[in-house]
Amino acid sequence: MTRISVLGTGAFGTALAIALSRDGTPVTLWGRDGDDLAAMAESRKTGRALPDIELPDSLTLSAEIPDADIALIAVPAQAARGFLEGHASALTGQTLITCAKGIERSSGLGPVDVVRDVLPGARAGCLTGPSFATDIARGLPTALVLAMSDGAKPVQEVLNRPLLRIYRSDDTAGAQLGGASKNVIAIAAGIAIGAGLGDSARASVIARGFAEMVRYATARGALPETLQGLAGLGDLVLTCTSEKSRNFAAGLALGRGEGVPEGVTVEGLATAIALAEETAREDIDMPLAQTVALVAEGRLTIDRAIEALLARPPGKE
Ligand SMILES: NC(=O)C1=CN([C@@H]2O[C@H](COP(=O)(O)OP(=O)(O)OC[C@H]3O[C@@H](n4cnc5c(N)ncnc54)[C@H](O)[C@@H]3O)[C@@H](O)[C@H]2O)C=CC1
Numbered sequence: 001m002t003r004i005s006v007l008g009t010g011a012f013g014t015a016l017a018i019a020l021s022r023d024g025t026p027v028t029l030w031g032r033d034g035d036d037l038a039a040m041a042e043s044r045k046t047g048r049a050l051p052d053i054e055l056p057d058s059l060t061l062s063a064e065i066p067d068a069d070i071a072l073i074a075v076p077a078q079a080a081r082g083f084l085e086g087h088a089s090a091l092t093g094q095t096l097i098t099c100a101k102g103i104e105r106s107s108g109l110g111p112v113d114v115v116r117d118v119l120p121g122a123r124a125g126c127l128t129g130p131s132f133a134t135d136i137a138r139g140l141p142t143a144l145v146l147a148m149s150d151g152a153k154p155v156q157e158v159l160n161r162p163l164l165r166i167y168r169s170d171d172t173a174g175a176q177l178g179g180a181s182k183n184v185i186a187i188a189a190g191i192a193i194g195a196g197l198g199d200s201a202r203a204s205v206i207a208r209g210f211a212e213m214v215r216y217a218t219a220r221g222a223l224p225e226t227l228q229g230l231a232g233l234g235d236l237v238l239t240c241t242s243e244k245s246r247n248f249a250a251g252l253a254l255g256r257g258e259g260v261p262e263g264v265t266v267e268g269l270a271t272a273i274a275l276a277e278e279t280a281r282e283d284i285d286m287p288l289a290q291t292v293a294l295v296a297e298g299r300l301t302i303d304r305a306i307e308a309l310l311a312r313p314p315g316k317e
């Protein structure tokens, strides 16, 4: 039997481990926080990251990186390199599927490319698409994309579940960049709502933001169809329309003139800065992402950001 591990006991890792083990499949969940693991082992319930949900009997908790065939890495994008470097020898030989949705600020790389950079020759891919951890953990239906440049089908067969529907793709560029860039646009959508600009303005942010995502990802070799699917448009719509999204919620707070809550994973902030640097260098037109980056860096107030975006002459769509 294929050995599956999930690395990271945050909201998403825990949710995936529950969904994959609910039918009795053995799954090992690794976390770096011993206290968290001990509390979960004792209560057999989810830890701090998710509301009280029971852990299936076939889910095992481990403080050692498991010797698995397929490892789902649910560590945030900015922490992934350190995690991979720290556990490189234990991970060698495993199929590594990253679940992060961000661009590494120091390198401009997407999560799959970070895996390939740290562990050259690794079979690497990503799992992305519209799927809140709470929905997955509660057993609500979700559809995701598993992207690997080759060999996705056997991994898809191992991970697919009736309510965790796994589509496959060989466009790793499109899947990883779609998942990362939608978080930046979700912050912009949250700002629009938080600042009281209304639902029509949010819809414009979604549509114009989607155009930016396609422009950016295709310039980096992605297929436009991938952006039109779950990894792009699907996830963009979810994230821009729900307060369950931490990126949208961060935008809401900024739009209302409040600070972004501390200690919450908001991938779009660092990703906006990485995107802004790269797209300015490559002359790719990304006004929304550039504006979110300036706000994230504290170089532009919300009022000035809105003013500057509205002052842009509307060109040909
Ligand atoms: N929460 C959600 O609904 C979804 C999250 N994702 C993505 O999954 C990734 C993780 O998100 P969440 O689990 O929600 O975040 P989280 O904030 O709930 O958990 C992050 C986990 O990563 C661990 N971690 C951080 N740095 C680490 C390191 N250097 N080494 C080992 N572990 C480390 C933390 O201890 C924590 O357990 C993000 O990229 C996010 O965009 C994707 C889809 C849905």
Ligand SMILES: O=C(CO)COP(=O)(O)O
Binding pocket: 101, 129, 130, 131, 132, 133, 183, 186, 235, 238, 239, 244, 245, 246, 247, 248, 265, 266, 267
């Ligand atoms: O990516 C997500 C859902 O698909 C989760 O979004 P947030 O990270 O904004 O909560």
